[in-house]
Amino acid sequence: xxxxxxxxxxxxxxxxxxxxxxxxxxxxxxxxxxxxxxxxxxxxxxxxxxxxxxxxxxxxxxxxxxxxxxxxxxxxxxxxxxxxxxxxxxxxxxxxxxxxxxxxxxxxxxxxxxxxxxxxxxxxxxxxxxxxxxxxxxxxxxxxxxxxxxxxxxxxxxxxxxxxxxxxxxxxxxxxxxxxxxxxxxxxxxxxxxxxxxxxxxxxxxxxxxxxxxxxxxxxxxxxxxxx
Amino acid sequence: xxxxxxxxxxxxxxxxxxxxxxxxxxxxxxxxxxxxxxxxxxxxxxxxxxxxxxxxxxxxxxxxxxxxxxxxxxxxxxxxxxxxxxxxxxxxxxxxxxxxxxxxxxxxxxxxxxxxxxxxxxxxxxxxxxxxxxxxxxxxxxxxxxxxxxxxxxxxxxxxxxxxxxxxxxxxxxxxxxxxxxxxxxxxxxxxxxxxxxxxxxxxxxxxxxxxxxxxxxxxxxxxxxxxxxxxxxxxxxxxxxxxxxxxxxxxxxxxxxxxxxxxxxxxxxxxxxxxxxxxxxxxxxxxxxxxxxxxxxxxxxxxxxxxxxxxxxxxxxxxxxxxxxxxxxxxxxxxxxx
Numbered sequence: 001x002x003x004x005x006x007x008x009x010x011x012x013x014x015x016x017x018x019x020x021x022x023x024x025x026x027x028x029x030x031x032x033x034x035x036x037x038x039x040x041x042x043x044x045x046x047x048x049x050x051x052x053x054x055x056x057x058x059x060x061x062x063x064x065x066x067x068x069x070x071x072x073x074x075x076x077x078x079x080x081x082x083x084x085x086x087x088x089x090x091x092x093x094x095x096x097x098x099x100x101x102x103x104x105x106x107x108x109x110x111x112x113x114x115x116x117x118x119x120x121x122x123x124x125x126x127x128x129x130x131x132x133x134x135x136x137x138x139x140x141x142x143x144x145x146x147x148x149x150x151x152x153x154x155x156x157x158x159x160x161x162x163x164x165x166x167x168x169x170x171x172x173x174x175x176x177x178x179x180x181x182x183x184x185x186x187x188x189x190x191x192x193x194x195x196x197x198x199x200x201x202x203x204x205x206x207x208x209x210x211x212x213x214x215x216x217x218x219x220x221x222x223x224x225x226x227x228x
Numbered sequence: 229x230x231x232x233x234x235x236x237x238x239x240x241x242x243x244x245x246x247x248x249x250x251x252x253x254x255x256x257x258x259x260x261x262x263x264x265x266x267x268x269x270x271x272x273x274x275x276x277x278x279x280x281x282x283x284x285x286x287x288x289x290x291x292x293x294x295x296x297x298x299x300x301x302x303x304x305x306x307x308x309x310x311x312x313x314x315x316x317x318x319x320x321x322x323x324x325x326x327x328x329x330x331x332x333x334x335x336x337x338x339x340x341x342x343x344x345x346x347x348x349x350x351x352x353x354x355x356x357x358x359x360x361x362x363x364x365x366x367x368x369x370x371x372x373x374x375x376x377x378x379x380x381x382x383x384x385x386x387x388x389x390x391x392x393x394x395x396x397x398x399x400x401x402x403x404x405x406x407x408x409x410x411x412x413x414x415x416x417x418x419x420x421x422x423x424x425x426x427x428x429x430x431x432x433x434x435x436x437x438x439x440x441x442x443x444x445x446x447x448x449x450x451x452x453x454x455x456x457x458x459x460x461x462x463x464x465x466x467x468x469x470x471x472x473x474x475x476x477x478x479x480x481x482x483x484x485x486x487x488x489x490x491x492x493x494x495x496x497x498x499x500x501x502x503x504x505x506x507x508x509x510x511x512x513x514x515x516x517x518x519x520x521x522x523x524x525x526x527x528x529x530x531x532x533x534x535x536x537x538x539x540x541x542x543x544x545x546x547x548x549x550x551x552x553x554x555x556x557x558x559x560x561x562x563x564x565x566x567x
Binding site: 121123124126127128129130131132133134137141142145146148220221222223224 | 280281282306307308309310312313314316318319320321322323324333334336338365367378381382384385
């Protein structure tokens, strides 16, 4: 039996690992939303129930989104490694991991966003059409605005998925809490480090969920009382 | 004013062609309220969607103040849409915006400056009687209040035509009344031409000047409500006016009366005075065998089955016809017995 790692050393490992995980998840979520939202809007607009139905184009975008989404993340990591190297100069470390994370996040969020937009009541959208609003205006003032709670929820789901993906990336040198759990914990037979990392991942996921719920409540005005 | 001419629209449904509208024509003069009635499946919704410019008809024209709005695209279509304010069927308010925010929506599309927007929104909320609900979100409004906000929104961009699609379908009678009052006020205060598509005859009874009856995609009756009610075979007449006596067919006379007839009287003067005056002037005994009194808009309208006895019964009836009473009698056969 190896001797137990003192808590001070666990803490020394955990602190940068947590920061790295948060960094990876936040940056890739941001890229995922920035890239995925327009894609999701495009998906919805071209769909049969959208404002500019384009069946063929819709099927093509849909297929691309779903294919990328269905690639297992571990495979995606390896597949885009050379691309990552060109982009950030190296294939390991947390900054490098952001590249495959963002590539996974974009179609993931796009699909969730398209679903959220589809839930907006079609009567409301048509009412806006009859006011003579342009499509761009309807996207902004009706679709995105009415679906805001669902969209924030979708950001939360994306973040949680990315925490999982980022941990997976840790297995092949991605840094963060995943690395800590696998490299410093599992491979080193160090249960204290392993389980500390697991707990921290759990707390992080829970915290992000709480944050999402709070923001959702903040942006959702539906049940808000009059502020007279 | 709005003129719909020869509007046709068909859909392909499960491989077969379904004609929703077949050469529909109707026109509503400036500042009038026209009710478009019909059972479900008669083509009401399709007509409403065509006039809302949400659906392109296969043929025909929709002219507002003389300009044809069918077949426009892009920015010209959007400009055309501002000439027709639409109250869509069902819940159509943005739930993430206050009542005032909803009313402001068309003004934003029309790029009206913020200060003007605010005063216009205040005016409209006042018109629909919801000034105190300006900053309330739709989830906290009742069905009737939501519908009135929708009317205010439809009027925001100063359209010349207001189209309301089943505005009262989910409402109870009291709330229905508040929505109809608002539509009526839009006509009288803003001079908007109002088109109400509905299956509810109470709407026609309360606010319509004109009516169009849609049946299987065609207009089978169209005209002024007060003209149509006095026409014998009119469907509008039989639904809007009181029943006289459904069990007994109308006969030219019976055992106790020399003449039996159905009389439709329109307006205060006729309803109040015509029958007693005819009776005293010609010395005939006049009894009411059935029917009753109703009100269409502000106009009292009566439909009675009357029996007249006395030598001058025929003259009394003729005198009433001369004074615009609408009289229907059963045909008389040669020997004076009912045919």
